[in-house]
Amino acid sequence: MKTVDTRGLTCPAPLIKTRQGLNEASAGEDVEILIDNPTSFSNVKRYLSDNRLPYTVREEGSLAIVTVRRGEKTELSVNETEYCTTGSEEPAPKVRKTVVAVSSERMGSGDDVLGTKLMVSFFRTLVMLEPPPAAVVFYNAGVKLAMDDSPALDHIRELSEKGTAIYLCTTCINHFGIRDRLPTGSFSDMYQIVNILRDADHIICP
Template sequence: MAEFIKVDALGDACPLPVVKAKKAISELQGAGQVEVLVDNEIAVQNLTKMAQQKGYQYSAEKLEERKYRVLFTLGEVESAPAEQAPVCVPDARTDTVVAISAAVMGEGSEELGKTLLKAFVFALTQQDKLPKTILFYNGGAALTCEGSAMLEDLKALEAQGVEILTCGTCLNFYGLTEKLAVGSVTNMYTIAEKLTQAGNVVKP
């Protein structure tokens, strides 16, 4: 008989909903379902993205104000789909991860710092070897949103297979959730995973 596990992640901050969901899924014996309750759309996005990456069947719905339900169904999928190859020049990517946590580069003049960071991102587009992933969090989250001066360069990097990820909790904190213009939303679990597994981390 298929198992059913219910996970209450209401009020849990990122990345707890994803962590709890993974734990519950690992406890399933064969076919089964895991229902996760969360209280915000960012958590829903993080959970559904995990399902897509793992090849799980899933559904998501809003039950009421600040209450969402994500249902994972396992046992009906033969295997997780293979990861898609980068759209362009896949061999140009390295195992380097760039972490951007502010809208400026270095200390001193804020105006100069913004100019330097924009120049840094442009310089990345000109490299023979591209980073595998660029992470944006805290003050850096705004750089992937509407109005950012570096959107064109970031979109160019994404088109070449560079993964652009922005912290969902940070977008929510700064009121930018609906303004993300490049890349996708991620959570602290994935950020920690990317940083710890990277062959090289660059923090401008």
């Protein structure tokens, strides 16, 4: 069973982490979602219902434990902000949706060693942003930054823990033959990547 811990997070982070956990789960695998925010709990339930994913709920004090059966792999909604409401069920103020698109292992051109250092520094700084970006999309050689020996991997994991969705281009992964060396992130096809970029309010391309 896969566990998605959203304790201490506010919308849209619990929804982003829920979708990311469901995308990473195998077909038929149970996903356990831990939620301690009543409004986020309500939003996640609506999200699961709209995506036709059956779930059960167990409550332990202020903690809600939602267990979801992933079922067959299907495309899940990527517009989490549509499900964000306040306690009064009024739409929450729109949060600027920032997406980072990464196409290279290095930042800039000229000196490869310097470019690698700059890219690691970029991700270290990205972790400090509040709110964190909604998603980071890796494509072309950028997918190598999520490999198990990448100097940026720890920062990418930190972003994921803060609720940032991590997407890795499947075509690029197969091209470089690194499918077994990616400990974090969701494999994504071009259709999903295009939709993520289309729906972004702001795109950063380091």
